[in-house]
Amino acid sequence: MTVSETLARFLHATTVPDDVLHETKRLILNQLKASVGAADHPAIRILHDWATEHGGTGASVHWLGTATTPQSAAMVNGALYEVLDFHDTYIPCFMHAVSAVLPAVLALAEARRSSGADLLRALALGIEAELAVATILMPTGYYRGAVPAGLTGGVGAAAACSVLAGLDEARMVHALGIAMCTAFGLYASVGSMTLSYITGATARSGLSAFELATRGFTAPATAFEGDRGMFQAQCDEDRAKIAPALATLGREWRLFGQTYKVVPTETITHGPVECVLAVLPRAAGRTVDRMTFHVNPLVQSIADERRDRFGAPSSESEATFDLRHCAAAAWLAGYFTTAQTAPACYTDPAVLALRDRIGLIADDARATFEGCALDVRFTDGSVERHDITYFLGTPGNRVPDAMLGRLFRDYAGALPPGRADTIIDTVWTLDRLPDVRSLTDLLRIDA
Template sequence: MTTLTQTLADFTVETRFEDLPSSVVHETKRLLLDTVGCALGAVDTPSGKIALDYVDILGGAPHASVVGSSRRSSATAAAYANARLANVLDADDTFPTSTHFGNATVFSALALAELDRKSGRDLLGAIAVGFDVGARIGSWMGAPMQIENGKVIGWNELGGPAATITWAAIGASAHIARLDGGQANHAFGIGGSNSPQPTLRKWAESVEQPMYKYADAGWCAEIGVSSALLARLGSTGFKDILDGENAFWKFYGSPGHDDHALLAGLGDDWQILNTTYKPWPCCRWIHHPLTAFAQLLERHALRPDEITRVVVRANPFALTPIFREQRPGDWLSAEFSHAHALAALVHAIPPGPRWYDATTMNDPRIAAFRERVTVTAEPSSSNIAEWMTGGQWRGVPGGVDIHARGTVFSATADNATGDPWTPATHFSDAQIRRKFGVMTGLDADGDGPEELRHAARDVADIVMSLDEHPVERLTASLDALSRSMRAQGVAA
């Protein structure tokens, strides 16, 4: 039986841009702009520089752009570097299976769009379809947590989000490479068989973080591109990788699967509409307490020097040692530190690469504030299973208690800023554009050198009207922005 595999493969290659609802087209543009911004913000980080140097070593035909630089490389190498860059700051979108899909989806599709000289409509269609494939397979396998008698008791021993990122890249690549249904079926088999190892449990237990966290988003994107190109050349893979007793969910280590979640509403219920955006560059689990913290700071005009103590009330997965760390030793660890995130926010550090540059990491004000932050459990989120729908979570409460002015200011956020399910937390187009500007080197108000402001605005305008342009228009504007960033010393 190849029912599940072939059905999803057919959807991947038969769906066209014209089939996308206007809301999905608009959301795809927003995701594209946000993801490109996250990549641009990382080009001057240690991990970003490694990605760029790695592309130089690989060489290859100059088929595709490497964002934030003057480099061009092969489609696989460009997809690798760009997707890795997009995940470096942990500022990229998060789907409610605890997965970042934008990085590999966007940049596998962009690399092949450049290789095959596709239109902006082609690129947008590939991103929407690829995202749906990854999100559906993630929902099919369920969230990466152990649930016993309706209670969450920890992370799965195996499984996790790494492979589903790859599946999104496979879907996007198969779509834009214009495979037929049979070739897409083989691309699924090739990519699924070569997915990353399920290292989430190892990541959850590690205080010292590797640069790729639980998976290198670059490799996920590269697997997607390679799978589509190999299938287009005639290479074969398992045709039933999603079917039968030994389907993908089982050999990847997921404790179960939900076939209904995989195909329900296929072509009608677009999963990209459920992705969440990050106003702050840190783990999404920190965003609920951060949302409550930001609300209290604004409501009561609290200043850093007035705050004597902050108690973060976190969900069960944000209570491990790395989330409690008050003295993160490097920027990777700081991305998971409640204390560092609150310190950067209260001191009005623009939420982008500056949160983790040497000036901020070594700022005595930041260090002193971190020491005043402790982390405990949020009682209302003790059972995350209550917040699950179809293998996805819909908000997980977190809060803060701020000790200042001789009193305690408290707030709890059921949804974090950037969640699409409530009007109060939905990330507006203006917020996405503002975040994009900060990632390119502008300040939080969008101010900066005129050339940089113009170049950043041009990219944003082109992305938001990409269905009217060829992909070359986008990459040319990105090249101009990269040159402007380099002139200002904020790019490689």
């Protein structure tokens, strides 16, 4: 069978275990946590006004409550999940796997008044299909300059929507093929509003692929592995990776490998911020001379490239993706929230001065960016050190369910009293809801 046919067979025939369904609930709550504080972000306001200006019905924009088409809802909600960079990360593929899949399948579920159980099953299977494709394409797809979720999120979204609607295998193959042939997104977008647009547009594209397939629109069955197909066009990997990656479908659930962010900033900054906040109580009033982080070599390369490209941050997006800024801001504030990427912080002379005294050393012994070490040298010559193997939120240091709820509450201050707890309870009981609108109707700031 072709790759598309193998994925369609998996999607059509697989029973999702209860522990996978529970993890899927966690991923949904994590996305709501990532987006609830983003409704007033300038990028979201622009995308919202553009995407919804012609009205429509069937689905809704989270937190803003706008009724619109499923296509527009998928677009704006995908951007909402992305814009604060507070969402999930699948570190093995450098990607945010849920942010393009959930908005597409949730918009479709809302329009169809699907059950929560059906949504959970479709989302879990869509994420797994997406991660299987990403496992094949990465890391060289990323090294070439692609946004990994831009390449594969449409495949996951098309897969999830196809499962939710009960498409037959033949039409699933076409939905997946359409998504594979229309993948996009350049990593040069990092630090700009365009990255959130890519996530939203990828969600919409996956939903479009599904909708076209239901109408009889066709795609090549060899869209992935064929001559000038997705594999050849998007990566430099060995074709021998394809069969093993697909063989694990349904036996090893990759979604358990997701990292959950506990602070609203880019994944490679989480280890450094955690180290900073661990050392700070030991500083005892001493003045920092210099901070040095020992990091995975890719982290040093990425951070240095961004420093050279951005200079000092000039927007919230640039601040979010500036490791040195995030570390300096966390040290001076004693915590890290969205306030640490706001203009008042990234233009603060004290933050800028400390940022300039932060260095990175590549540590070949660190296979991933799940851990790092920090040496803080003070002006009196003393040194404090902290080393972490897995920062909080990684699979090796999992965030408990209760903490996910607390994080959502922390960023849901604009919601009406009691609403955050109701949303949390609704997510945990999603498999018992006959209509997902019992959840989506709650996702409003002003009601």
